[in-house]
Amino acid sequence: MARIVGGLATSHIPAIGGAIAKGLQKEPYWKPFFDGFDPAREWLARERPDAVVVFYNDHGLNFFLDKMPTFAVGAAPEYRNDDEGWGIPTLPPFKGIPELSWAVIDHLVAKDFDIVTCQEMLVDHAFTVPLKLFWPDDDAPPAVPVCINTVQFPLPSAKRCWAMGKAVGEAIAAWDEDMKVVTIGSGGLSHQLEGQRAGFINKPFDLEFLRSMVDDPEWATQFSILELVEKTGTQGVELLNWLAARAASPGRMRRVCQNYHIPISNTAAATLVLEAA
Numbered sequence: 156m157a158r159i160v161g162g163l164a165t166s167h168i169p170a171i172g173g174a175i176a177k178g179l180q181k182e183p184y185w186k187p188f189f190d191g192f193d194p195a196r197e198w199l200a201r202e203r204p205d206a207v208v209v210f211y212n213d214h215g216l217n218f219f220l221d222k223m224p225t226f227a228v229g230a231a232p233e234y235r236n237d238d239e240g241w242g243i244p245t246l247p248p249f250k251g252i253p254e255l256s257w258a259v260i261d262h263l264v265a266k267d268f269d270i271v272t273c274q275e276m277l278v279d280h281a282f283t284v285p286l287k288l289f290w291p292d293d294d295a296p297p298a299v300p301v302c303i304n305t306v307q308f309p310l311p312s313a314k315r316c317w318a319m320g321k322a323v324g325e326a327i328a329a330w331d332e333d334m335k336v337v338t339i340g341s342g343g344l345s346h347q348l349e350g351q352r353a354g355f356i357n358k359p360f361d362l363e364f365l366r367s368m369v370d371d372p373e374w375a376t377q378f379s380i381l382e383l384v385e386k387t388g389t390q391g392v393e394l395l396n397w398l399a400a401r402a403a404s405p406g407r408m409r410r411v412c413q414n415y416h417i418p419i420s421n422t423a424a425a426t427l428v429l430e431a432a
């Protein structure tokens with residue numbers, strides 16, 4: 156039986172990809188953010204997970220506004236990155252693990268989630284930046300991308316994302332392979348890139364959300380999408396990815412490390428690693 160050994164989460168700001176490419180990790184602007192990954196990488200080096208399920212949102216690379224699935228799951232042997240226009244390098248393809256993808260897809264559909272299944276899927280910075288951050292030596296285990304629409308209204312509710320993530324966790328636990336799996340929640344925390352509130356950040360809410368991730372993970376499901384936009388910004392709703400990743404192992408988890416740094420670009424940047432208690 157497979158088991159989830161940890162739940163990871165990080166912001167996915169594209170500029171991070173540029174900083175990595177230019178080797179700026181120790182520069183004063185970047186150091187407080189990148190230093191937060193040292194304990195995460197130590198933990199990963201000890202645990203050596205065999206697969207990773209990445210909950211993220213596509214920003215227009217694979218899905219554009221004309222066709223926007225609420226939930227989509229990748230089932231490809233590899234996932235290609237491409238130029239998104241952020242001026243960051245296009246990365247080599249990432250390995251998939253179709254057997255686990257199909258186990259997840261079968262279970263989600265059995266549980267009445269009407270997902271889109273993608274046997275070919277481009278992955279954008281929300282997928283690539285977290286994998287690069289947690290595995291800087293490009294030795295990330297094979298991945299299952301689970302894409303949540305946090306971009307174009309109507310968005311799935313926090314409750315629905317929780318339920319979907321929980322079902323993904325059930326699929327992993329029922330997968331008949333002796334494998335260690337980690338989940339990643341990509342994006343957030345509070346940020347808004349456009350409009351009158353561009354630059355909006357809500358530190359008190361973010362810290363409460365980070366606290367809830369450890370010992371009260373369903374806390375944020377009390378809020379409607381509009382309330383979450385109000386509290387976290389139009390892009391802060393990417394925390395839906397964190398919720399789904401946490402829901403995959405909904406019981407008690409222990410905090411391995413946490414980092415919160417304002418700002419990176421326009422975003423309250425956060426990193427969290429939880430391990431199975």
Ligand code: DHB
Pocket residue numbers: 167168169170214342343346348390393419420421422
């Ligand atoms: C930024 C943050 C994001 O989540 C994103 O997808 C793009 C840009 C930013 O803060 O620059």
Ligand code: FE
Pocket residue numbers: 167214281342343390393
């Ligand atoms: Fe984003």
